[in-house]
Amino acid sequence: xxxxxxxxxxxxxxxxxxxxxxxxxxxxxxxxxxxxxxxxxxxxxxxxxxxxxxxxxxxxxxxxxxxxxxxxxxxxxxxxxxxxxxxxxxxxxxxxxxxxxxxxxxxxxxxxxxxxxxxxxxxxxxxxxxxxxxxxxxxxxxxxxxxxxxxxxxxxxxxxxxxxxxxxxxxxxxxxxxxxxxxxxxxxxxxxxxxxxxxxxxxxxxxxxxxxxxxxxxxxxxxxxxxxxxxxxxxxxxxxxxxxxxxxxxxxxxxxxxxxxxxxxxxxxxxxxxxxxxxxxxxxxxxxxxxxxxxxxxxxxxxxxxxxxxxxxxxxxxxxxxxxxxxxxxxxxxxxxxxxxxxxxxxxxxxxxxxxxxxxxxxxxxxxxxxxxxxxxxxxxxxxxxxxxxxxxxxxxxxxxxxxxxxxxxxxxxxxxxxxxxxxxxxxxxxxxxxxxxxxxxxxxxxxxxxxxxxxxxxxxxxxxxxxxxxxxxxxxxxxxxxxxxxxxxxxxxxxxxxxxxxxxxxxxxxxxxxxxxxxxxxxxxxxxxxxxxxxxxxxxxxxxxxxxxxxxxxxxxxxxxxxxxxxxxxxxxxxxxxxxxxxxxxxxxxxxxxxxxxxxxxxxxxxxxxxxxxxxxxxxxxxxxxxxxxx
Amino acid sequence: xxxxxxxxxxxxxxxxxxxxxxxxxxxxxxxxxxxxxxxxxxxxxxxxxxxxxxxxxxxxxxxxxxxxxxxxxxxxxxxxxxxxxxxxxxxxxxxxxxxxxxxxxxxxxxxxxxxxxxxxxxxxxxxxxxxxxxxxxxxxxxxxxxxxxxxxxxxxxxxxxxxxxxxxxxxxxxxxxxxxxxxxxxxxxxxxxxxxxxxxxxxxxxxxxxxxxxxxxxxxxxxxxxxxxxxxxxxxxxxxxxxxxxxxxxxxxxxxxxxxxxxxxxxxxxxxxxxxxxxxxxxxxxxxxxxxxxxxxxxx
Numbered sequence: 043x044x045x046x047x048x049x050x051x052x053x054x055x056x057x058x059x060x061x062x063x064x065x066x067x068x069x070x071x072x073x074x075x076x077x078x079x080x081x082x083x084x085x086x087x088x089x090x091x092x093x094x095x096x097x098x099x100x101x102x103x104x105x106x107x108x109x110x111x112x113x114x115x116x117x118x119x120x121x122x123x124x125x126x127x128x129x130x131x132x133x134x135x136x137x138x139x140x141x142x143x144x145x146x147x148x149x150x151x152x153x154x155x156x157x158x159x160x161x162x163x164x165x166x167x168x169x170x171x172x173x174x175x176x177x178x179x180x181x182x183x184x185x186x187x188x189x190x191x192x193x194x195x196x197x198x199x200x201x202x203x204x205x206x207x208x209x210x211x212x213x214x215x216x217x218x219x220x221x222x223x224x225x226x227x228x229x230x231x232x233x234x235x236x237x238x239x240x241x242x243x244x245x246x247x248x249x250x251x252x253x254x255x256x257x258x259x260x261x262x263x264x265x266x267x268x269x270x271x272x273x274x275x276x277x278x279x280x281x282x283x284x285x286x287x288x289x290x291x292x293x294x295x296x297x298x299x300x301x302x303x304x305x306x307x308x309x310x311x312x313x314x315x316x317x318x319x320x321x322x323x324x325x326x327x328x329x330x331x332x333x334x335x336x337x338x339x340x341x342x343x344x345x346x347x348x349x350x351x352x353x354x355x356x357x358x359x360x361x362x363x364x365x366x367x368x369x370x371x372x373x374x375x376x377x378x379x380x381x382x383x384x385x386x387x388x389x390x391x392x393x394x395x396x397x398x399x400x401x402x403x404x405x406x407x408x409x410x411x412x413x414x415x416x417x418x419x420x421x422x423x424x425x426x427x428x429x430x431x432x433x434x435x436x437x438x439x440x441x442x443x444x445x446x447x448x449x450x451x452x453x454x455x456x457x458x459x460x461x462x463x464x465x466x467x468x469x470x471x472x473x474x475x476x477x478x479x480x481x482x483x484x485x486x487x488x489x490x491x492x493x494x495x496x497x498x499x500x501x502x503x504x505x506x507x508x509x510x511x512x513x514x515x516x517x518x519x520x521x522x523x524x525x526x527x528x529x530x531x532x533x534x535x536x537x538x539x540x541x542x543x544x545x546x547x548x549x550x551x552x553x554x555x556x557x558x559x560x561x562x563x564x565x566x567x568x569x570x571x572x573x574x575x576x577x578x579x580x581x582x583x584x585x586x587x588x589x590x591x592x593x594x595x596x597x598x599x600x601x602x603x604x605x606x607x608x609x610x611x612x613x614x615x616x617x618x619x620x621x622x623x624x625x626x627x628x629x630x631x632x633x634x635x636x637x638x639x640x641x642x643x644x645x646x647x648x649x650x651x652x653x654x655x656x657x658x659x660x661x662x663x664x665x666x667x668x669x670x671x672x673x674x
Numbered sequence: 675x676x677x678x679x680x681x682x683x684x685x686x687x688x689x690x691x692x693x694x695x696x697x698x699x700x701x702x703x704x705x706x707x708x709x710x711x712x713x714x715x716x717x718x719x720x721x722x723x724x725x726x727x728x729x730x731x732x733x734x735x736x737x738x739x740x741x742x743x744x745x746x747x748x749x750x751x752x753x754x755x756x757x758x759x760x761x762x763x764x765x766x767x768x769x770x771x772x773x774x775x776x777x778x779x780x781x782x783x784x785x786x787x788x789x790x791x792x793x794x795x796x797x798x799x800x801x802x803x804x805x806x807x808x809x810x811x812x813x814x815x816x817x818x819x820x821x822x823x824x825x826x827x828x829x830x831x832x833x834x835x836x837x838x839x840x841x842x843x844x845x846x847x848x849x850x851x852x853x854x855x856x857x858x859x860x861x862x863x864x865x866x867x868x869x870x871x872x873x874x875x876x877x878x879x880x881x882x883x884x885x886x887x888x889x890x891x892x893x894x895x896x897x898x899x900x901x902x903x904x905x906x907x908x909x910x911x912x913x914x915x916x917x918x919x920x921x922x923x924x925x926x927x928x929x930x931x932x933x934x935x936x937x938x939x940x941x942x943x944x945x946x947x948x949x950x951x952x953x954x955x956x957x958x959x960x961x962x963x964x965x966x967x968x969x970x971x972x973x974x
Contacts, residue, residue, distance in 0.1 A: 050942055050945045050946060051942070051946065054938045054939070054941060054942040055938055058868060058871070058938070058941065061864075061868065062679055062680070062681060062868065062872070063679060064679070064680050065677065065679075065680065066680045066683055136817065137809075137816040137817045138809050138816055138817075138859070138860065139810075139816060140809070140810045140860070140862045142864075147680045149860060152816075161837050162837070164837070164839070165837045165838060165839055168839035168840045169839075169840060169841075289690070289693040289694055289697055290693045290696065290697050290723070292723065292725070292726050293726070294725045294726040294727070298725060300725075302693055302722070302723070303693070304686065304689075304690045304841070331724070331725065332721065332724065333720060333721040333724040334721075341678070343678050343682075343683055343686055344678065344682070344686050345685075345686040345687075345689035345690050345693070345722070347724070347725075358697055382837050394846075396842050396844060397842070398842070399694065399697070451840055452840060452841065452842075455839065455840050455842065456842065457837075457839060457842050457844055459844055459846060463848065464844070464846035464847060464848055464851075465836060466836040466837050466838075466844045469837070469839055
């Protein structure tokens, strides 16, 4: 394979020139724990002469200590990197490996087969053009095989190699090979996978890896490496419409304004008409600027800097696209969502989405259905947990240019980020827009909020009381309402307990239900504020994110967050409804402060420390704050 | 239709990574170790932001024990490119005179490099640092993300890595956390050398063979670069034609006997060689999991 070329010694220059003309194939390997995946990759590296003597010496030591092959070298140890996973004897993360042959260079994503690590396989598949799916010839098509194939299809990989491994353990049986091949093709067809090549292998013995094996005279197809070297990965991205993802506005001085980014698809030349999205402004490409000089043309995959002939407004995250075939713009989509966090998805919770170089707020509705990755069945689900996949409606908080994922991974795939932890908690694959920008209208009303408020001679507000159960929220809110009422103000009090008897009676106390409880209450409060009322809301509302959502529903200055701050011990000692005692006995699961978290406000408008303040003083303070607000 | 070569793809990918990192951080910095990978990374940074200069300074975490030619090359490079160069030397090491001879290679590396790096990042408040590590260098690196989040204590937790999909990188951090970004993740050693040749990128002359004074010590050929190196009884520096496949602190970096004095010769030698690149570095030898341990402790 790689470094045996005789030209290395005799004519290094021509060897290097040939090396530079090589193409690149990115593929993933997937299989379950014992399919021999690490052994196969170890075999690639070994056969590529990429294993050096010192590594081989370390490997021999390790094989004696940790190996599973007796006195033989255990090639799997070449790729099982991390100490923790060595102890467990399984691969636990995505690892990237590099090898090359005379014709191609390869980047291999080694992805785990263990059930709880599906997210890693999705990660590895997202950049691959081809998948090698390993099957243990003794076991045939397993549940894992189905799952891997489903994910391969979902992530848009069109080319599959079915590596039927460990054939040495079934006496190189042609019948076994053909039976597995037929079974696999039947269900792969359901997934829309059509380009499938099956190869009989023994990664351990080296059969049909680089050389046709004498043990399988009945097999006339390519060896694994021959196939990987020659398979045509129809990279037709260059023939798709032009897009540039603007990453950075390049302004070295006042006379130069360029837009630096990557071209995910298409071709661009100076003089091309382009449209900037989402603004829709049109212009013409003036120059394609690079460190190595201006280019007459740039194609998919390149990173360049464009200048335009007009002074149009372009920012990071915008798309510069072919004028005659721009991406659509929308803010509501149907998408596949793959959840990757141990904390389950909270429908209605506001997360961040990063799509291309654009970060927007996003919320995801309850799944329309969950997809069983093993059987492909659609089942009902209220939310998504770790490694679950569902089809959901997603709402972006801004109009966003996009392409369907099947057409363009870069403009159709997005990652979902938790606002508090900043962890990547899931990913989405956009299919189509549910609502286009050009047909979204608000019904405009003649009598508006200010007209209604003027009649009441007050500035509307949403006064949001948050705190533990038994903190004294309702007591203080009652006192506030009495005072406001006696001063002639129009008020309404929304109490969490009361709402749970009507509007929210279908909701429990799981995190997802709490989010929905707050969402509904906040929407009602916003409507009441819109009608001109001073609306008091008493809700534990334990999560910062939902309180922020409630704040964003009303105008600046109209949301007053009141943190009723009572220490847990005090609230528990009071326990006016006997709830803490029940919770401590385990009769009330998900009780805030006991086995469910309370995220205290960081900057409430009013902070009432009940240990230091009487109810009357608190009410006085809140009323004073409301009445002293500047007119809106 | 034009198809990109492997190197063109790698270059475009690295540029995309750098632009993304610079756009998403408040105070980025590029760790500059003066070696060949740093030289390639620096060239890619010049390309990524052209015609602007890279919007970040270079940081060299110095041990005072690098080869003299490395210091000269470092200062010349920063000057010629007109870039800001910050040099950090752990003041405690300076005070205690930490060196590999009296304190051993482990303490030397840990205090100058690992602690020094943390100090420098904290001192300047950098929230993102580019490093030139490649995934093909070593097993634990193969699982490293392109954007790797470190705790406020600069620790790496291999079990809490973020999933990284497509080329959509999540660079967001919580207070105190920092990001390490590796634009050369998908490059191999051969790619680096080919790119240096193709782009005519200057590198430290120590990579080319020349007669240099060396002694045989601990299975390594060590170059006597200055008079701080105590010679053991019976050791006499000998002039040999040697070069270095990797550069670090001179007492800890093994030379190889070679006559390769052109890039093509170096690449030929690399392709025909039978030992891996890191073998010349003393820190890896204890156990094959040692790099992973070092990373968890905050080594780059």
